[in-house]
Amino acid sequence: MKLKILPPTLRPNYRYLALDIKSEAILNKDELVSAIWDSCIRFSGELETSNFMLWIMRFYECPNDFDSKPNFYRYKAILKSQRGFEEKVRGSLAAMANYHGKKIAIATIGKSGTIKGAVDKFIY
């Protein structure tokens, strides 16, 4: 039997982080999810990461802005996290430099209360 949905007052509140990702290797959404969890667990630990409630909501491939022949791949993503833990998530993501032996850099370019707000403001 399916559980009844929680009333709005009992649901956790979320914030949506807009991420700018630079990677040496081609990334797909699943690899990004794995990289994000890995960095959070490495930097903040299992106990703290259990509060983050991370979920990738959107994933975009972007052209490289500067060079005609890019030496890295650029992506953007919207990451859901629990309200009140955004700064910890941000710090954990920034502390990641490598994933599977390839360089990767994740910068948080903004945060919003809704997915639409994050996409309109920081992605386009």
Add this chain to the structure above:
Amino acid sequence: MDFYDLFYDLNIKGNHFQSDLAIIKEAIRLNWNHLTLRYSPEKFKDLNYKKELIENIENMEEIAIPKDFSIGFGLEINVKKSNDIRNNINKFKKDADLFSVLGGNPKINRMACESLQVDILSRPYFRRYDSGINQVLAKEALKNNVAIELCIKDILTTYLSHRAKVIANFRDIIKLYRKFKFPLIISSGASSIFDIRHPRDIIAIFKEIGLKEEEIQDCFNSYPRNIIDFNKERENIIVVGAKVIKK
């Protein structure tokens, strides 16, 4: 409440024209307001693209450059003998915007903290099992206005027990900073675009480590600005407390 207005990064590793330009473009995109490119004495001697770099940035069309954006060119001295610090500084006195000394060796750490000519003691914990700073050096750094630099790249390039050790060293230095109030600066130490982070990401990391918001504001803004302002006036200063005023 928003504490932060301008973000200064005094440690970008300068290499060659193309890589420097790429790093600067990425840093502008990520909202940095001032960058100082640091070169080794050998590279600084052959540095001939300063003007070209500045012109290139000014004429850039793909990104909007902030009004108050500026770049500087500094010298990073990495020597084994403490006497070489003075020789290098005297050699590049007129050309460099700031002088930093790479720490790690206790003698070099001490010499840098005791020197009035040195602006920054960079990474005193470098390749050490302790922070490289004690109460004696902290007092000297305060007296001679030498900033101690914590480099975020040391966190990025290490993992597991080494990273834990680096963070422990950062905490030791922060503890001494709270007591003695010497200038403390935070920098990226970026040598490629993969090392550049958004200033607020770095703030988030240091909040986790234990710095307070006001302290981070000083590390990112007040202390670096003081160093830059002091160096603009440096050639007019004869001795401490006396400077030539041009009418």
